[in-house]
Amino acid sequence: MKYVDEYRDAEAARKLADAIARTVTRPWVVMEVCGGQTHTIVKYGIDRVLPPEVELVHGPGCPVCVTSLEMIDRAHAIASRPDVTFCSFGDMLRVPGSRGDLLELKSRGSDVRVVYSPLDAVNLAAARPDRKVVFFAIGFETTAPPNAMAVWMARKRRLTNFSVLVSHVLVPPMITAILQAPGNRVQGFLGPGHVCTVMGESEYGPIARRYGVPIVITGFEPIDLLEGVYRTVRQLEAGRAEVENAYARAVRPEGNPASRRLIDDIFEVCDRKWRGVGLIPKSGFKLRYEYRDHDAERIFEVDDIETQESSLCISGQVLKGLKKPHDCPAFGKECTPQMPLGATMVSAEGACAAYYAYGRHLEGQGRRAGGVSPLILHTVGNGFHNQGADAPRSPVAGGRP
Amino acid sequence: MCLGIPGKVVETYRENDVQMGKVDFSGVFKRVCLEHVPEVRPGEYVLVHVGFALSRIDEDEAGRVFAFLEEMNQLDELRVPLANEPGAD
Numbered sequence: 001m002k003y004v005d006e007y008r009d010a011e012a013a014r015k016l017a018d019a020i021a022r023t024v025t026r027p028w029v030v031m032e033v034c035g036g037q038t039h040t041i042v043k044y045g046i047d048r049v050l051p052p053e054v055e056l057v058h059g060p061g062c063p064v065c066v067t068s069l070e071m072i073d074r075a076h077a078i079a080s081r082p083d084v085t086f087c088s089f090g091d092m093l094r095v096p097g098s099r100g101d102l103l104e105l106k107s108r109g110s111d112v113r114v115v116y117s118p119l120d121a122v123n124l125a126a127a128r129p130d131r132k133v134v135f136f137a138i139g140f141e142t143t144a145p146p147n148a149m150a151v152w153m154a155r156k157r158r159l160t161n162f163s164v165l166v167s168h169v170l171v172p173p174m175i176t177a178i179l180q181a182p183g184n185r186v187q188g189f190l191g192p193g194h195v196c197t198v199m200g201e202s203e204y205g206p207i208a209r210r211y212g213v214p215i216v217i218t219g220f221e222p223i224d225l226l227e228g229v230y231r232t233v234r235q236l237e238a239g240r241a242e243v244e245n246a247y248a249r250a251v252r253p254e255g256n257p258a259s260r261r262l263i264d265d266i267f268e269v270c271d272r273k274w275r276g277v278g279l280i281p282k283s284g285f286k287l288r289y290e291y292r293d294h295d296a297e298r299i300f301e302v303d304d305i306e307t308q309e310s311s312l313c314i315s316g317q318v319l320k321g322l323k324k325p326h327d328c329p330a331f332g333k334e335c336t337p338q339m340p341l342g343a344t345m346v347s348a349e350g351a352c353a354a355y356y357a358y359g360r361h362l363e364g365q366g367r368r369a370g371g372v373s374p375l376i377l378h379t380v381g382n383g384f385h386n387q388g389a390d391a392p393r394s395p396v397a398g399g400r401p
Numbered sequence: 402m403c404l405g406i407p408g409k410v411v412e413t414y415r416e417n418d419v420q421m422g423k424v425d426f427s428g429v430f431k432r433v434c435l436e437h438v439p440e441v442r443p444g445e446y447v448l449v450h451v452g453f454a455l456s457r458i459d460e461d462e463a464g465r466v467f468a469f470l471e472e473m474n475q476l477d478e479l480r481v482p483l484a485n486e487p488g489a490d
Binding site for chain 1: 402403404405417418419431432433434436437439448450451452453455456458462465466469473474475477478479481482
């Protein structure tokens with residue numbers, strides 16, 4: 001492949017940061033929805049090249065993080081059965097349930113496997129008719145088409161030994177829940193680029209209008225994020241609240257219509273519990289009744305799940321944008337990626353794990369984070385708007401003024 | 402899992418009535434479902450989520466995104482072998 005470095009173009013980044021600084025006149029709170037965006041922001045120190053008026057808060061856009069403890073405990077109960085081969089994305093292996101994680105189950109002899117794709121799990125079911133192959137179907141709208149295709153294929157191939165444990169979550173109801181939460185501070189959103197490659201833009205217009213918030217569909221690279229922030233701030237300053245697509249090179253307004261049709265054939269919308277947040281109405285997918293023969297939740301009835309969460313963890317407030325990871329007394333102490341206490345530390349995409357990975361838990365102890373890209377800081381933040389970790393933030397309360 | 406990874410379609414074929422393809426992720430080859438990008442031809446690039454292509458992208462964008470994901474350590478999923486291969490997890 002040909003590698004071009006346009007997106008690490010410091011000059012373009014500097015111009016955008018400059019444009020944001022020229023545009024902003026008041027404090028604004030903007031949330032990036034997707035965990036991949038959070039990762040980029042923390043790694044490249046995007047939040048630190050913004051003017052002090054613009055505060056970025058990190059959303060709950062990590063499906064591994066928000067998979068409910070009940071569902072993880074249910075997965076563990078199913079994976080423990082001797083007749084089951086339990087397949088999962090690698091990200092889920094180390095996510096702690098109430099009693100250990102999938103890796104521990106595997107080390108105790110359960111047949112737990114990491115697969116690259118749900119479609120590989122379907123082939124495994126075909127190759128092993130003696131095993132009940134269960135795939136842990138988690139994710140946002142981006143993994144819904146492959147998971148739906150796996151169920152469709154299993155049905156077509158009459159693989160009665162293949163089922164899925166579905167714990168899908170959806171972005172638009174989550175954004176709505178954040179906006180409705182008491183004490184909400186978020187005034188604009190960077191929308192999730194890859195989710196919109198599937199679903200398109202249409203679900204976001206009603207939210208932008210109803211709550212008066214701009215939603216700018218944004219990519220994942222440093223320049224994408226600066227562009228998303230710039231367009232959001234420009235709307236906020238002008239009193240506009242519209243859906244804008246700042247990621248047009250990947251997102252079409254209608255998304256991928258074939259994928260949307262397949263999702264609609266296989267799944268239906270349901271209420272879903274989010275780890276750290278609680279129940280959000282109509283915020284998930286479950287299998288349609290017609291596909292109940294492939295529904296692991298129906299096939300393996302697991303009752304008596306009693307969950308135990310840490311009492312120290314504040315991940316619920318972090319997920320809603322009310323707190324930052326370093327506001328938590330356990331952050332980097334009792335709670336680390338090796339021994340996570342809650343949702344936002346369990347996966348690399350979680351806000352707490354991203355802060356930890358790039359050394360922000362060491363700040364305030366006389367040590368500067370090592371993870372901030374020198375490129376961005378030297379070329380963009382140099383003598384510019386490069387705030388220190390303890391720079392005062394303007395308090396912003398409530399919705400838009 | 403969440404971020405699509407760009408790859409180059411090497412060959413396409415039908416399997417159980419579904420359009421599939423062999424896709425090259427900078428030297429790592431994967432079996433990918435192409436059913437929702439039916440117009441794609443060998444030599445072209447697609448954005449792939451967990452073995453499922455969701456959109457076509459051009460070569461420059463593919464190279465740029467791949468390099469970025471590499472820098473972000475977001476390519477681990479490509480290292481997972483097929484579940485029914487010897488030596489798989």
